[in-house]
Amino acid sequence: MNITSKDSLITSDEIANMFTSKFSEVDLSLFAASEQEAIGVEHFLVEPKCNQNLLGGTFDFEAFHSQKFFDVEDFSGAIEYDEIKADFNAVHSNLTREAQEETPELLEEMLQVAGDEVLDGKTRLPTCEEFILDAKPADEVTILGHGSCKVSCVGNVGLGRYSPDFHERDSAAEISNMSSASVPALESTYNQNSPVLDEMTVQELHEAFKSMFGRETSVTDKQWLKCHLLFGLQNQVQLDNGLNLIKRDTTSYKIGGKTVCFSSCDSSGSATGSINSVLVDKTMAVGWHVERKRFAGLDTLKTSSEDSKIDLCSLDGGDEALVTQKRLRKPPKRYIEESMEDKSRYCKRKNGDCEVVYKESREKLLSVRSHKRLYPKGFGAAPMVCQDKSFKGSCIQVPFGLPVEEGHTETDSSSWNSEDFKDDRLSSPNEEVDTEPHSARSQDEICGDGFITRSSTQKVSSHRKHHISWTSSEVMKLIEGVTRCGVGRWAEIKRLMFSSSSRRTPVDLKDKWRNLLRASYAQLQCKRKVKQGQKQVSNQVPESVLWRVRELSTTYPYQRERKFKVSCTDSSNFSASTNNILVPLST
C-alpha cells in the first residue's frame, strides 16, 4: 500500500507554517501560560481514557502490520529526514475503516497528528506539545514554536528507549515494541506516579514546580502538578541516561525538604522507557513515531547524511531561544567526538562571547533540542556546540582548527641532513618519541607497530592521528613505490612498500606524494628566481629527491598537477621518460 499522493506530502516548510501561523490560529490556548493552564490540565487528564480506548485493542500497530494495512517499509522509508512523505491518508483511511465503530473520533484525532488534516484540526492535538509549551514561560512560547516543541517531546520522551534501534530501518520492530512493550509500562507508570509526590502538599508541589521550571504556577491541581514534576524529573533521567552523555544512577531533586529520587537504569534500558513514557500521550503513537523518525539523529549523534538540524542557542536566562531548522553540512565525526570529550564549558554567541548560563529547568528542556547542534559552514573559526548540562557545561566550544599536537616536534631537515637519505634509522631522533621504536632498527619494520604505542598515549577515543613525520626512508619507499607502480596506485604501493607499516595508509601516501610534488615544484620556483637570500623552503627534502619526484611526476603525471611539472631544468636526462609529454614551459 504505497499510495503516496501529493496531498500527503508534507515538507518541512509546510510543517513550519502549520506550526506557526495556522496552528496558533487554530488554538492559541495551547500555547498559553498560567491562566490557561487549566486547559493543559484538562487535556492532560483526559489522555488516559483516550489512551485506553486506543490501546485497548482498537489501535494495534502489530495488527496493522500483520494485516498489511499499511506497509511498514513504505511507511518508514517514506519518512525521510527532511520530508515527511508518509502516506497518512492511506493509513488514515485504513485505520478508520477498520476501527470506526469503536472510537472513530479518537482515531480521527490521533491520525490528525500525523496527517495534514492537522491544519484544520479543531480537535486538540496531543498533549505532548501542549504540555511542554505549557510548562514554559510564556515569553518563550512564541519563539519556540511548535516544531521545536515536537523535538523536545520526541527527544525527551521517546528516544532513550529506542535509540539503539535507530540506525536500523526496522520500523516493524519499533512499532510492535510500541504496541506491546511500552504501552503497559506507560499505563502502569502513569497511574502509579511517584509516592513521594503523592505525599507532598500542594504547596510543596508548587515549590518543586518553581524550582524545576523556574516559574510559579497558579494551578492547584495536585495531579497536574505531579504530572509536570514527573515530567521534569524524567527529563533529568532522560538527559542523564538516555542520551548517554553521562551516567548517573539516580537523579534527585530536593523539594521542600524531601528528596525525590529517580533511579535510572544505565544505557537506555526498558525501565527508562517506562519512565519516559509517563507523560506521553499515547495518542502520539502515530504522530511522534513519525517525528521521531525524523529526528532520529538527535539521540544517537550518529549523524546520518544531512538531516534536519535543530539549531538552537539559548541565551542567558533563556529570554530568547533561537530555533531554526537548517540544512547544514554534517560535522566531521571527529568533531563530534572531540566535542563530547571536550571539557571546555564555554559557548559563544554568534555575535558575542557571553557565556551562557542556563536556568536549570530550561536547560533541561532545551538541551535535548540543542543536542545536535551544528555549525554553519562559514561560521567563522569558532563554531559552537551547545550541549546539555550533562556535559557539566552548558555549551562547549570546539575550535575548528586541528587540535594542538602536544609534544611533537617537526623533524625538520635533520632527517635528511647532509647524509644521504639511506640512513633512515638515524634520521629524526625525535621522531620515535611516539612512533617508531628505533631500536628495532630495520628500515621497514620499524614502522610496524609504532602505531600501537602511540594509541595508548592518545586521548581516549580521539581518532585523530597525530602528525607523524615522514622519515627519509619512508619517502624513499614512497618514491620507490611510485617508480614501480606509478602514481595513483597507492593501495598497491602501500601493499608493496608499506605493508608492515600500519600507520601509513594509501591516502597518506597519496597526500605525501602530493606534498612532495608541490615541494619539488616550489623548489623549482625558488631556484629559478635565484634569490640567493631565499632560504630553501624545501630543505626538508634533498633536492635530489625532489628531482626524482619530478621525474616521476613526468612519467606518471597527475592530470591535475600536470601544469606544474617539467617546466624548467630541461626535464633531466631521465631516460625512462620517453613517452612523457613534455608540457611546454609555461611563461
Added chain:
DNA sequence: TTTAGGG
C-alpha cells in the same frame, strides 16, 4: 574499498 581532491 580505492582514488582524487578540497580543506
Added chain:
DNA sequence: CCCTAAA
C-alpha cells in the same frame, strides 16, 4: 591529516 564524492 581529515573528509567526502565518485567510481
